[in-house]
Amino acid sequence: MKEAEIWLNCKDDLTRYAGVLVGPSDAEDVVSTVFLRVLDRRRLDDLEDARRYLFRAVLNESKTRRSRGRTVLGLADIPGPPPADPEPEVLEAVLALPLGQRAADFLVYWKDLSVAETATVMGVRPGTVKRYLHLARTKLEGVLNEHVNAD
Amino acid sequence: MSTSMPTDDVAATFRRSFQVLVDRTELPSSQVPTYGLSRPPSRPRYGWALAAGLAVVLLFMGIGLVRNDAPPVQSSQLAGFRAHPSDPGGGMDAIVSGIVEIDQETDCVWLSDPSGARYPVIWPVGTTAQSNPPGIVLTSGQVVVTGDRVEGGGGYIDAAASTDGLGLEPFPAACVQVGDAASFNPGSSITVTPGEGLEVDETLVTRFSPPQPIGLQLIAVNPNGRSVAVVDFVTGTVHQYDPGQYQAPTDAIDGASGGNGFTHLWASGTISSYWPIDSDPLVYQPESLREVQGIAPTLEVLPAPDGDHTWLIQPHFDDQPTLVELVNVVGFELSRVMTTEIDGSWHPVGTNVDGIVLISDEPDLRTLVVGTDGSVLAETPGTALSVGWEGVVVKRPDGSLVVTNTQLGDPVEVDKPSEGEWASVGGPMIPATSPPMRTGTTDYLVQLIDEPGKGVISSGELILVGPSGSARPIYEFAEGSHMASWSPADFWVVVVEDASVALISTSDDSLTPLGELIPESHYVLSAG
DSSP, X not given: OOHHHHHHXXXXXXXXXXXXXXXXXXXXXXXXXXXXXXXXXSOGGGSTTHHHHHHHHHHHHHHHHHHHHOOOOOGGGSOSSOOSSSOHHHHHHHHTSOHHHHHHHIIIIISOOOHHHHHHHHTSOHHHHHHHHHHXXXXXXXXXXXXXXXX | OOOOOOHHXXXXXHHHHHHHHHHTSOOOOSOOOOTTOOOOOOOTTOHHHHHHHHHXXXXXXXXXXXXXXXXXXXXXXXXXXXXXXXXXXXXXXXXXXXXXXXXXXXXXXXXXXXXXXXXXXXXXXTOEEEETTEEEEOTTSOEEOTTOEEEEEEEEEEHHHHHHHHTBOOOOGGGOSSSEEEEEOTTOOOEEETTOOOGGGGTXXXXXXXXXXXXXXXXXXXXXXXXEEEEETTTTEEEEEOTTSSOOOSSXXXXXXXXXXXXXXXXXXEEEEESSTTSOOEEEOOSSOOOBTTBOOOOEEEEOTTSSEEEEEEOOBTTBOEEEEEEEOGGGOOXXXXXXXXXXXXXXXXXXXXXXXXXXOSSSOEXXXXXXXXXEEEEEESEEEEEOSXXXXXEOTTSOEEEEETTSOSOEEOOOSSSSEEEOSSOOSSSSOOOOOOOOSSSEEEEEESOGGGGGGSOEEEEEEOTTSOEEEEEEEOSSSEEEEXXXXXXXXXXXXXXXEEEEETTTOOEEEEEEOSOTTOEEEEEO
């Protein structure tokens, strides 16, 4: 597959993925940075699985930015008016999840990947993905239960 | 009675939350990038991002002009010095800033940032280097020397790609410590503030080169001096924080634990939780602090794997029970979740999402799981040696080893790969009970020690135990203080022997020695 085709096939998914990891405002910058770096080092069509490589590169770049800036995502990082759904506290809890957990949840719940596929994309072991999913679910269940009980 | 949220609702909530993020994320245009790359148009409301993006494109176009065509540019007298060979115009929109370091031993030229991270540098076109005395000669003729602060337009980019794209020789391996290089724009003018000195010198002990940035920290303390050393595997730095550089407890530090960026230090029953350590801490005590006249309160603090909750354990004293408390420190606001008392003398081994695993040797060897609501979920004869994500490794009273589930059930026998006695690897690095290490994965770290009479400081083998009962030796410990723990992504095992630190890859068992990183008089108390 030509590099142009790879870009066209991956750019939207990569940018959405980056939006979940670093927030919508920085997503495009992350993907552009990753793409330029990758292109500078190798030809994408030489890679066995360019899509997987790029997804992993986006996660790594997001981690690098986080470790430099020590930033935590919050509602203020979402451009536009406050969303009506889900509740702000719930959305804030999702945004506050550690990067690895958010990545795993996105790939499983949004991209409908299996645990094994998610592990391959993230470059971690399946047990790690299970742990990320379990931790995130436990955290979110707690927040949701607080809402249910409050109501 | 509380209502529990069905699991499907959780999945649906994740999807709705991601929908918000996806909907608010602008997608790049379909314009196809090539080596005459034109970056996709950016958002007008984020002008800085647009400017940065275009700057990257312009730089990249410049890189494209020389890519694979220009011969390698010879470096100057300093082997680690690099400068742009030409100025195609444009550049990155960020500010590159830091303290210059010229290392005469390695010939590396770095910019150091306040975290202590060192970046090799690509200087503007026309910049040269001199070796005697060592300095960087700017196009203005000004000579920059070690300790000077410099600032100019540019950005931070992958070190290998930065030199490759410009047709420059790669940076010497010793000069690349964090993975990225600081690159001034080809035509950038540089502002110099002479003689500020290295801001990081006061806290910095040493630097090292992890094989890749790993989100792992070792926390070592000098118990009497109250000095804390943090070994950071992301920046490849060891910082030593002395009292005055962080809000130190007023008494000798009893212990430390960490994980998810937190550092918890405790002294005389008072806990200080830092994120990061040079920020203001959250200071608190157990709800019921056991105080015995003439004896300092004894406390052990374990972060729960979710990063928000922390377990506080006050061991048994005389005939008083063990006190177990679960608190929440998320957002740096303390809330108390649960407090319970357990008869007898119990010490923590590790935590998982179900609760905390405790062991006792009075009167018999026992292992207990206490849930987050304070209830005892399970108990079994034997001593837990390691807590994993999906279970616990328990050494039975007869000396055999089993892997159980999180409720200590469904035991699976572990075959010994060699002679020796099963033991934990969590410590002690100091002559006291050491806190357990990070709960990492579905696998477990234990050791087979050669001389049981010497306890866990005996020489022996580090064993990776799998959930199915498999056991694989991955390292040989010499006699002496040693410990092992997981990196957060579970791909590495960090091994500490006295002051030496090494990483073992769990994929191929390869060993990366990182040298003696633990400062003198400091003892590793936590890895996470």
